[in-house]
Amino acid sequence: MSSSSPSDPYAQGATDPHDYDPDERRASAVDDAFEEEDLETAEERIERENAPSAVDYYAVLNVERTATEEDIKNSYRRLCLTFHPDKHHRPEDKATAESRFEKIQKAHDVLSDPIKRHIYDTYGPDAAEMSWEVGARGQSREEIRAEFERQSRQRQEMAAETLVKPKGEISLSLDASPIFDTDVWRSRHRRRLPLGRFEPVNTQSRGLADVLQWPEVTQAFVKHSWETQITQQSTLIVNGDVMARNGIGVGNVTGTLRHIISPLMWGEVSGTIGQSPMMQGKLVKNFSSDSFATITATSQTISGPPTLIGVLGRRITTKTTGYLTYRTGEWQLGPWGADQDFRERSACSLGVMRQVERGQWNVDVQVGVAHSHISMSYFKVLPRSIRGRFSLTLSTLLGAQASIAGDKKITKYSRIGLGVDCASMGGVTFRLKLARLGQKFVLPIILSPQFDMRLAFWAAVLPVCVSVALDKFYFNPRRKHRLAQKLAQVRGANAEILAQRKQEAEDAVRIMKDSVLRKVEAEESRNGLIIVEALYGKLPPSDLAPIRALSMQGIKGIFENLGSVNEEAASANVVRLEYIDVTMAVQSLVNNSQLHVSGGHSKVNIIGFYDPCLGEQKRLRITYKFQGKLHQVEVDDQAAVAAPLRGDFPFLVYPKELLSHSTFSFSSPGS
Template identity: 30%
Template sequence: MEENDDAGALIEEDYYTFFNIPRDATQEEISNAYRRSSRLYHPDKHVDPIRKKEAEILFNKTKKAYEVLGDPHQRAIYDSLGTHGLETEGWEIVQRTKTPQEIREEYERLARERDERKLQQRTNPKGSVTVHINATDLFSRYKDDLAYDDSENVHFPTVEVSGMSITQSIEAPLTLRDTMTMSGQLSTQNGTGTGSVVVSLRRLLSEKGWLEVDLGAGNGPTFTLKGFRTLTKRTFSNMATVFHFTPHGIRPDIVTTLATQLDKHTVGYLTWRAGTHSSMSTTIVRDNTTSHAAFSMQFGIPHSFFSLSYTHKLEEMELKLRGSIKAGTFGAVVEYGAEKKVSQHSWLAASVAVGIPSGVTLKIKLSRANQTYIFPIRLSDELIPSPVFYATVTPVIVWAVVKKLIVDPIVHEQKKRDKEKQRELNKTRMAEKKREAQAAVELMRATFARVRSDEEAKRGLVIIKALYGRLVNVPGVSTSGAGEAGSSTEPEYLDEVIDVMIPLQCLVKDAKLVLHEASKSQLPGFYDPCVGEEKLLLVHYLFHSHVHEVVVQDNESLRIPKQSHRVNAT
């Protein structure tokens, strides 16, 4: 449903791939690549006026690439910011005598000035809507209600909205250090409503800390002072002091937290609260790419408890599985559920909370950009099996149906629109790249004949077939990864495929071919035949007169020859 942020990106020049060198190439490697390209595209090597004109275009591109990569100052800008960094407004004031680090700092200063001008035009709205639903009548009707029921009439269970809460905030950056936030909250429960509004001003004192002042109005005015400070490399603390003005006097509350990083993925927290509710709690949180675990223990008034939660992250499926247990003086609650990414900026979560004496509750949560919608559905005031079963099974069935009939078609259509948008945006650029690639191939023919002849003479590396683009049904290859084909079965491919045998053969040196981790559409003689689609490179080659075959993804590195690429004779 939301548009992909990258869908409208303009494709930039990749000078490293144009020279077929790694991004950490030495100046000697850059110079050698420049000389090879110069010999290939130098206009003086061509007599035909059309070929001479094409050679001039490619020779100028070669000089531009060397001008950037051969100059440490421009290379530093290009590595950090791309070609648009070289064209930044105000960049002309930067002295060429500055070091690469000073150049980066100068660009960052110019970027901060632009960002500061944009701050006044930007807000960051956030909000949440919580709708409490009482559906206990579905599973347990009161006995008194049954006594008054007419047996001849059919009773329909009552499902009602028992409460609602709405919060909204708007963030208004004033400067790069000062931010003002206005937030409001409205809630109603069983016919009784409350509301509040808070205005906050936060100032970034330094890289190590900030200070915030909050003024609130609602059930009496409030004044809050908050602060954050980094104490050491591994330790930080924050504190909040709240003064609530009531008809009976000023009611102060203090909350302070001390946190320390125990290891690379683990942080420990110690929190002290004093005032209306006093407590001391300690929490340990461990978070990494595959899981998130937290253990907490609190001693205080009116409640003491311990809690343990664990989340397993399935990154490839964009899915999180969660489970938690909490027990204390209030009773005990076990909660389990899952959270699934349904679009670029949207997550859908469902969980079941089973507790004593709280009963059974199904929670549905939808997060879309900065807005959150929460639906706690109370199914039972008692712990009985039927609501637990239906709360667990129903969301899974509903999601499967909704995904099949609604979500998948919408996501598919959105991806299609994103691809069309990207193609349209880069239409002129791609037409230009196609003409450039075709011209490069024509200019390579003499070099191709020489390199191929040399490799054939020494039974070296000879490219016999090379296709680049949207290949499908390639033996041994899935869309999620590259594979090495050992079958003579021909792959199927669409019109969005180009022949790149000549460009690849020209890159062969001493019976070896090395392609680095970058889109191969930027290689000399290549272009992108299917913008927005997944692309593969299929190569059939001879080495020591034996047939070899390999398929790699667009951004995957390739080194040939390899024994594993050899096709077994049948």
């Protein structure tokens, strides 16, 4: 066992007890899973994290994951002194020792073999116990790993062949402006008179029947695509789209071949047939990890040269990237293109993109022959898998445009989003979006053909307020109730396994009692380290008052009567405690007045430990006597422990709630 020096108690990753705040909320499995993105993922997390895990070989031997072969050998030898079956003569103790020694032996066999240890560290205990006929005997770690991953990849590919992963989008535009805009409703309900005239505008107020009418469908758009990998470097993408507007429909089919030319360059060629035929080529070149360039050529007619778009980008700082874009628009090369109507003009833009914490800023300034604009957008990932977006554009052609949107993950594979678009020359539009497994449904609803600030404000605020209220007062309580039920279900399903591990831990403590008492006497003779109390689980506030009055004879009496006390507590009709006494198990880890509990894994697999509160955050609190003084340390479940702390001078470490005590360090009555 690798032990840290008393002068360097944190060398093995021990947590500084001064960092512990007893007022800090102790999260349970329900609290942790509640922060997941959706209910399905949260339930899966509870089931995954709270299922009884396989035996951790490092915890069994109480060594770090970085332990050397000598550390493993020394720890194995020390455990053999206590748990080797030949050391016990009573039949019940011998049977318990054989069961525990079998696990110790298996842990030693795996961790002392470099190949098996590598397999165990990489793929877990199940892989370490496999026959590993994937490769010939004598293969290197890299060869074994490559073969294992190849077989895993084959199984994944066979499963993937049965799945279809298309991408689709359906967009149905509705015009609801007569419902929200009285002027639009009145203008559309004017009767036509002879000679192309209309009757005067009706100034009477609308009735309920006039408001409750189905919005008019103005446009429908459907898009579908799929892709397949032809070779390792080439991918074929096929997509089709159909749009119907005012009774007129158009459709196109586009095929794209994407090819990786080199690690720093790739390109693609696309062709579209249908109502709007087109050919397009694109080339992307990364000059380094900080700079890139792209060139795109698009041709919709052979009567003129293709339009070109060039982009040069460079990383300015670690989180900021700048890019320069130039668009040629439609142009002519000598007589080629002289007859075409130049509808698209050239433009040049300069943009900056900056990554911020869980978000991104984009600013773009464009100067063009036809029009210019300044645009800004911001994207932010909020807690609970909520994503927000905001954009603002000032254009010489379309005026001011603003958009705000947000979406939230509602199930493992589904998201729902809301958004509002408004423009000084385009009215107000409310958007509803639902996405699931690559399929997307978008419902734009025109609220007003003219800009209305009040309508835009309420269109943005009301849906958010309703969503927040539903989430807080309905979905959150329902979610917590479901997760609590899931945790109870997991506990019930694993009750037999947990009871078995509890019995194994108690049996291990019983057979180590004699050797632990000998350790206590040896430590007492040298005024060394004696564990007065060690508690593990969901701990109550610390109280050292009863411990202060203990004499050495009283401490030894606790060890001698520990088994009977536990049996009485188990048989008594009392509320089940969510922590256990592991004093004897921790004392067994003391060697030469030094205690080291390895970290990086849960302590439930340490010999003499078990899980008393499945699904709750567990901590280990150790009160020990060293050189006649009492000390206390408390750490998280995954943290390492090294004692004595801070060299040989005595001091006492308490949670912050006990800092008002006047006696932190004192001589025990028996010393």
